[in-house]
Amino acid sequence: xxxxxxxxxxxxxxxxxxxxxxxxxxxxxxxxxxxxxxxxxxxxxxxxxxxxxxxxxxxxxxxxxxxxxxxxxxxxxxxxxxxxxxxxxxxxxxxxxxxxxxxxxxxxxxxxxxxxxxxxxxxxxxxxxxxxxxxxxxxxxxxxxxxxxxxxxxxxxxxxxxxxxxxxxxxxxxxxxxxxxxxxxxxxxxxxxxxxxxxxxxxxxxxxxxxxxxxxxxxxxxxxxxxxxxxxxxxxxxxxxxxxxxxxxxxxxxx
Ligand SMILES: [Zn+2]
Ligand SMILES: [Zn+2]
Numbered sequence: 450x451x452x453x454x455x456x457x458x459x460x461x462x463x464x465x466x467x468x469x470x471x472x473x474x475x476x477x478x479x480x481x482x483x484x485x486x487x488x489x490x491x492x493x494x495x496x497x498x499x500x501x502x503x504x505x506x507x508x509x510x511x512x513x514x515x516x517x518x519x520x521x522x523x524x525x526x527x528x529x530x531x532x533x534x535x536x537x538x539x540x541x542x543x544x545x546x547x548x549x550x551x552x553x554x555x556x557x558x559x560x561x562x563x564x565x566x567x568x569x570x571x572x573x574x575x576x577x578x579x580x581x582x583x584x585x586x587x588x589x590x591x592x593x594x595x596x597x598x599x600x601x602x603x604x605x606x607x608x609x610x611x612x613x614x615x616x617x618x619x620x621x622x623x624x625x626x627x628x629x630x631x632x633x634x635x636x637x638x639x640x641x642x643x644x645x646x647x648x649x650x651x652x653x654x655x656x657x658x659x660x661x662x663x664x665x666x667x668x669x670x671x672x673x674x675x676x677x678x679x680x681x682x683x684x685x686x687x688x689x690x691x692x693x694x695x696x697x698x699x700x701x702x703x704x
Contacts, residue, residue, distance in 0.1 A: 451494055453477060453507045474525055474601045479543035482535040486543040495524055495545055522547040525598035548597040550587050572610040583607040584654045608657050609640040616659035621688060622681060623664050639665045643681050658685045
């Protein structure tokens with residue numbers, strides 16, 4: 450087993466670990482305090498954990514001396530960015546792109562390889578219950594890294610399209626109609642990740658909500674932003690449970 454602690458390496462040098470909106474993967478900064486980071490030691494172990502037969506487990510710092518278990522992670526890819534080292538010099542920083550699975554996903558849906566990748570335009574035409582399944586999907590644990598990355602990417606796009614379609618053109622926060630239409634005729638609303646703001650949650654229909662620009666600004670910049678955000682969690686649970694009939698197991702998991 451390899452234990453990863455988010456924010457351990459990154460934050461002191463200005464890199465933040467966390468979910469990347471358009472990727473659906475968790476970005477985790479590698480180790481190495483001075484000079485270019487290399488794929489050796491701990492970084493090697495993350496890169497090759499599948500071949501080495503080791504599982505990755507991600508924890509978040511909550512406060513001094515306390516961590517919270519986020520879930521099991523697996524390597525999908527990595528890239529390098531330019532950042533500063535401990536001495537303030539510019540260097541290559543390795544950023545791992547991890548696919549996370551969560552304890553609650555034990556009964557989740559696996560996506561067959563042939564259904565991915567899919568075009569975003571196709572997501573707008575898919576039956577809503579199928580889209581919801583795609584939005585909740587994880588690659589099988591034993592899937593190769595590239596397939597996990599493709600699944601995470603597709604899931605992320607599917608979640609966004611799903612919540613915009615679920616909203617039927619009305620803000621799911623204040624219920625006002627979308628303020629204007631896009632050139633293609635779709636109502637304009639924004640997909641907000643409720644749990645990502647609260648506790649770095651995953652891409653999942655239960656954690657994402659369609660908001661009008663006012664409600665979205667309120668969550669991120671309002672004096673009552675944090676409370677409003679947590680009220681959205683129960684709001685989205687309510688909305689999802691009204692979809693109950695067609696989405697069985699996932700709604701039960703939520704209840
Ligand atoms: Zn609103
Ligand atoms: Zn947001």
